[in-house]
Amino acid sequence: xxxxxxxxxxxxxxxxxxxxxxxxxxxxxxxxxxxxxxxxxxxxxxxxxxxxxxxxxxxxxxxxxxxxxxxxxxxxxxxxxxxxxxxxxxxxxxxxxxxxx
Numbered sequence: 001x002x003x004x005x006x007x008x009x010x011x012x013x014x015x016x017x018x019x020x021x022x023x024x025x026x027x028x029x030x031x032x033x034x035x036x037x038x039x040x041x042x043x044x045x046x047x048x049x050x051x052x053x054x055x056x057x058x059x060x061x062x063x064x065x066x067x068x069x070x071x072x073x074x075x076x077x078x079x080x081x082x083x084x085x086x087x088x089x090x091x092x093x094x095x096x097x098x099x100x101x
Contacts, residue, residue, distance in 0.1 A: 004028055010022065010026065011023055011026055018042055019039065019042050087100065
């Protein structure tokens with residue numbers, strides 16, 4: 001990108017089969033800007049359905065193997081906050097987790 005005046009810009013990078021990458025608030029000063037772009041394959045329902053496997057009786061129930069115990073904070077206990085938490089991830093055929101949310 002050249003010949004752009006200094007200012008704040010947004011950018012959109014699109015490619016079929018990949019999620020759109022669109023950072024906001026890119027500050028251009030001095031005529032130069034460097035942007036690192038990371039694109040992820042698009043996770044369409046058809047693709048996920050083709051590769052997803054439902055949990056069944058031949059599989060081992062997940063267990064936490066490291067990290068802190070997920071406890072309520074003192075503030076949450078004091079305020080009487082209750083709820084459920086969902087953790088989602090993809091487990092690869094090699095047993096590694098990906099896209100944890």
